[in-house]
Amino acid sequence: MKKYLHYLLLIVLAVIILAPFLYALVVSFESAEETLAFPPVLLPAHLATDSYSKALATAPLLSFIVNSFVVSLLVTAGQIITCSLAAYAFAFLKFPCKKILFILFLSTMMIPAESIIIPNYFTVRSLDWLNSYQGLSIPFMASAFGTFLLRQYFQTLPKEIYEAARMDGCGRLRFFLTMVLPLSKPALATLAVYAFLTTYNQYMWPLLITSSDNMRTVQIGLAMLQWDQGISWNTTMAGIVIVSLPTILLLILGQKQLVKGLTAGSTKG
Amino acid sequence: MIAQTKNAFGDSKQALLFLLPSLLLFAVFTFYPLFASIKLSLYNTDLMGQASTFAGFQHYVDMFSSPQFFQSLLVTLLFTLYTVIPGILLALFLACTVNRQLKGIAIFRTIFAFPLSIAVAGASMIFMMMFNPSSGICNYFLQLFHLQAVFWLSDPKWALISIAIINIWRSVGFNTIVLLSGLQTIPEQIYESARIDGAVSWRQFIDITLPLLSPTLFFVFIVSVINSLQTFGEINILTQGGPVDATNVIVYSIYREAFFNTNFSYASAESIILFFMILLLTLLEFRFLEKRVFYK
Numbered sequence: 254m255k256k257y258l259h260y261l262l263l264i265v266l267a268v269i270i271l272a273p274f275l276y277a278l279v280v281s282f283e284s285a286e287e288t289l290a291f292p293p294v295l296l297p298a299h300l301a302t303d304s305y306s307k308a309l310a311t312a313p314l315l316s317f318i319v320n321s322f323v324v325s326l327l328v329t330a331g332q333i334i335t336c337s338l339a340a341y342a343f344a345f346l347k348f349p350c351k352k353i354l355f356i357l358f359l360s361t362m363m364i365p366a367e368s369i370i371i372p373n374y375f376t377v378r379s380l381d382w383l384n385s386y387q388g389l390s391i392p393f394m395a396s397a398f399g400t401f402l403l404r405q406y407f408q409t410l411p412k413e414i415y416e417a418a419r420m421d422g423c424g425r426l427r428f429f430l431t432m433v434l435p436l437s438k439p440a441l442a443t444l445a446v447y448a449f450l451t452t453y454n455q456y457m458w459p460l461l462i463t464s465s466d467n468m469r470t471v472q473i474g475l476a477m478l479q480w481d482q483g484i485s486w487n488t489t490m491a492g493i494v495i496v497s498l499p500t501i502l503l504l505i506l507g508q509k510q511l512v513k514g515l516t517a518g519s520t521k522g
Numbered sequence: 523m524i525a526q527t528k529n530a531f532g533d534s535k536q537a538l539l540f541l542l543p544s545l546l547l548f549a550v551f552t553f554y555p556l557f558a559s560i561k562l563s564l565y566n567t568d569l570m571g572q573a574s575t576f577a578g579f580q581h582y583v584d585m586f587s588s589p590q591f592f593q594s595l596l597v598t599l600l601f602t603l604y605t606v607i608p609g610i611l612l613a614l615f616l617a618c619t620v621n622r623q624l625k626g627i628a629i630f631r632t633i634f635a636f637p638l639s640i641a642v643a644g645a646s647m648i649f650m651m652m653f654n655p656s657s658g659i660c661n662y663f664l665q666l667f668h669l670q671a672v673f674w675l676s677d678p679k680w681a682l683i684s685i686a687i688i689n690i691w692r693s694v695g696f697n698t699i700v701l702l703s704g705l706q707t708i709p710e711q712i713y714e715s716a717r718i719d720g721a722v723s724w725r726q727f728i729d730i731t732l733p734l735l736s737p738t739l740f741f742v743f744i745v746s747v748i749n750s751l752q753t754f755g756e757i758n759i760l761t762q763g764g765p766v767d768a769t770n771v772i773v774y775s776i777y778r779e780a781f782f783n784t785n786f787s788y789a790s791a792e793s794i795i796l797f798f799m800i801l802l803l804t805l806l807e808f809r810f811l812e813k814r815v816f817y818k
Contacts, residue, residue, distance in 0.1 A: 256624070263619055267633045270616070273691060274640060276659065277648045293659045335543040342540035346533045354541065361552045363804040365752055367773045368797040371780050371790055372558035373551055375571050395547035425536055454641035456755040461781065472643040476759070479647065486651050493644040504639040508632055515696055516703040 274497075281305070281490035288486040304487035305495070308478060311488060313466060314495055317474035322499070324389045324459075324470060325452040331394030332448045333441060339395075340403035341429050345415060361397045367457070374461055384468040389459060393452060399444045402517050406440035407433060439510075446507040447514035453500055471496040556797070562790035571786045581791040590767065590775075591792070597682060598751060598771045604686035605693070605750045610742055612690065613697030618731075620698075621705040631702065638695035642755030649688045650675070650760055678768040681761050685769055688756050693749060697742050704738025705731070737810065744807040748800055772796050 268275075276295075280288055281304055283297040308314060342348070343355055373392060382388030410433065418428040434441070459470045466474075478484055478492040504511065563581055565573035585591045616634050620627055637645070652659050653674035661671045674684040708731065716726050732739075754773045757763060763770035763778060770778075772792055780789035 259619070259622070259624070263630045266616060266619060267630055270634055270691075270694065271636060273645070273648045273652065274636070276652065277644075280651065289657055291657045292662050293657065335547065338540045339544040342537040346537040346540070348534035348537035351537075358544070358548070359808070361548050363797075363801045364552055364556055365748075365796060365800045367752060367754070367776055368793040368800070369552065369555035369559055370776070371562065371571065371786055371793065372555035374781075375558075376550065376555065391547070392551040395544040395551075397548075400544065450638070456642050456758075457777070460758070472641050472755075475643040475647065480650065489647055489651070493640075493647060497640055497644050500639040500641065501636075504635065505632060508635065511638075512635075512699050512703065516700050 277490040277493055280486050281494050283487050285485040285487060301487070304485075304491040307488045308492040308495060311484060312474055312477035312492065314471070314474065314492060316467065317469055317471040318496060318499065320386075320389075320468060320474075321453050321470040321472075323386055325449045327386060327390035328393045328452040329445050329448040331390065332396045332399045333444060335395045336399035336403050336444060337434065337437070337441065338429075339400045340407055341433060343400070343404045344407035345433075358397045358400055361395075370457065370461065377462055383462050384465045386468075388462050389468075389470070390452075392458070393455075396448070398517075399448065402444055402514065403437065403440055405517070406437055410436055439513075442507070443510040443514040443517070446503065446510040450500060450503060450511065559790045559793050559797075562786055563794050565787060567784075567786040569784050571780075571784075577787065581787045585788065585791050585795075590770075593767050594770050594772050594775045594792075597767070597769060601682055601686060601689075601753065601769075601771055602747055602750045604683060605689045605753075606743065606746045608686075609690040609693055609697060609746055610701075610739070613694050613701050613742070614739075616694065616698045617701035617705055618727075621702055631699075634698045635695040637691055637693075638699075640692070642692065643759060645688055645692050646756045646759040649684070649691075649756075653684055675760055676765055678765045681765055681768045685753070685756050685761065688760075689750060689753055692756075693746065697746065700742050700745075701735070701738060704735050708734045740810055741807065744803055744810070748803050748807075751796070751799060751803075 279295060279297065282300045282302065283294055283304075284301045287294040287297055339358070343351065343358075377383060377388045377392070380388070382391075414432055414436075415428070418432055423431075454472065455470070456472050459473050463469050463473060475492060475496060478489045480486055480489050562571070562573060564577060564579070566575045566577050568574050620631050620634060640648075655661060655671060655673045655676070658674075660674065664671060672680055674680050712730055712734075713726060716730055721729065751771075752773055753771060754777065757769050757771060757774045758777070761769040763774045773796065776789045776792045776796070779785045779792065
């Protein structure tokens with residue numbers, strides 16, 4: 254009996270948490286008239302799907318999604334390369350000033366993006382990178398968090414493999430590429446899911462540096478579907494459902510990795 | 523001995539190569555702009571943002587004597603207050619309910635993490651619809667309970683609270699995941715012995731769960747404060763800092779001063795204040811991390 258009560262509680266909470274999105278989903282299937290009705294319609298008379306075609310026709314959502322994907326993949330790939338290289342040095346190599354350099358890396362986490370956004374905007378403008386993939390991605394290709402995450406993981410790899418590789422005369426880079434990286438797939442997957450999601454959801458930076466429709470990312474492009482005279486709520490909500498699908502899928506499929514990434518700071522350190 | 527020094531030297535060359543990509547990126551896009559921000563805040567700037575004449579601390583003096591800055595500071599602190607504590611309490615409750623070995627619990631864990639997957643633009647527009655004063659579902663519910671309609675986003679008394687509600691919803695997924703992982707590190711045996719001693723469940727929660735969860739709670743607290751200090755998207759999409767500056771948090775003020783009023787110096791001075799606020803909080807966070815990493 255107690256168990257069933259707990260399930261009931263869980264279901265009620267789940268509905269509350271999902272409510273905003275479920276409501277958006279319902280509205281996306283309503284007709285334009287239904288979206289204006291009061292009291293609000295919670296069950297549309299029939300499933301109208303023209304809002305989806307209208308959303309796709311009003312804003313080039315698919316090209317926004319492509320832009321966001323390209324940028325997110327570039328950042329993800331960039332972070333995997335830069336973070337794993339740096340983490341390797343911090344985990345396996347001996348060199349002077351190691352501690353200071355590591356603190357230097359960590360110190361970047363104390364600098365909020367908003368505090369440096371003005372000079373970064375000028376830098377990107379002077380490089381002629383406004384409205385470009387490189388402007389959207391390159392500034393985010395290094396990550397102290399990612400380096401930290403991978404270093405922690407590399408340190409758990411058995412030291413013996415390193416000794417063995419040395420005996421074989423296996424070069425550092427080859428050891429890194431053929432031993433360390435393949436053994437670190439779980440940590441790399443965590444970083445990848447985390448980096449992808451954060452970049453896909455970025456807002457302020459793409460807002461500042463993209464002005465042309467063909468370079469906009471989804472978060473900025475969505476504003477074209479903002480509710481006004483010509484656009485009714487069902488179209489706006491259809492747009493939101495479309496652009497949220499990739500991240501919803503990522504959450505469901507990559508949940509294990511994501512949870513590891515999000516909790517890396519809190520439990521493993 | 524000689525071989526060793528040679529080795530150390532060889533390592534350092536290699537290490538530099540491995541670190542170079544990150545160091546270059548940090549130099550260009552993190553450290554340089556921090557110093558550039560400090561410089562901009564000490565100079566007068568032209569319309570293109572070029573530093574022209576040295577101004578000393580004039581922009582800081584201006585800032586600290588402007589009521590608008592204190593309004594921003596107040597709004598930022600209020601916003602932190604509205605979001606952090608309620609957000610953590612909600613997440614703690616959710617995390618406790620899914621911290622059980624039940625069939626299908628994984629589904630509920632995913633659902634509670636769900637808001638993570640809705641980005642700020644989408645979330646803001648969904649709430650814009652729900653907050654609509656005449657046809658929105660929030661006022662409909664208020665009406666069902668015979669309460670007066672609220673002008674969620676256009677009433678200065680409510681705008682900041684409305685933005686806070688959206689922010690709490692957006693961050694509840696992250697907070698729940700982290701708190702759940704903290705709860706899972708508490709060994710079941712501790713509860714069992716408490717049960718033998720006849721402790722009732724809310725006493726168990728106060729005496730066992732909260733103290734053992736306190737490091738995780740502290741982590742979530744700091745991260746939540748930092749996140750709420752950096753809130754921008756909801757405000758830009760829904761209120762643009764209004765009505766009458768009721769939602770003009772520091773980050774929004776930086777954006778408006780710099781990119782609308784081309785007042786880059788003033789915005790940079792605000793940036794530096796924000797930097798020090800976050801710096802302080804991150805240092806606190808690191809102190810905690812250090813304890814967890816090194817004294818565990």
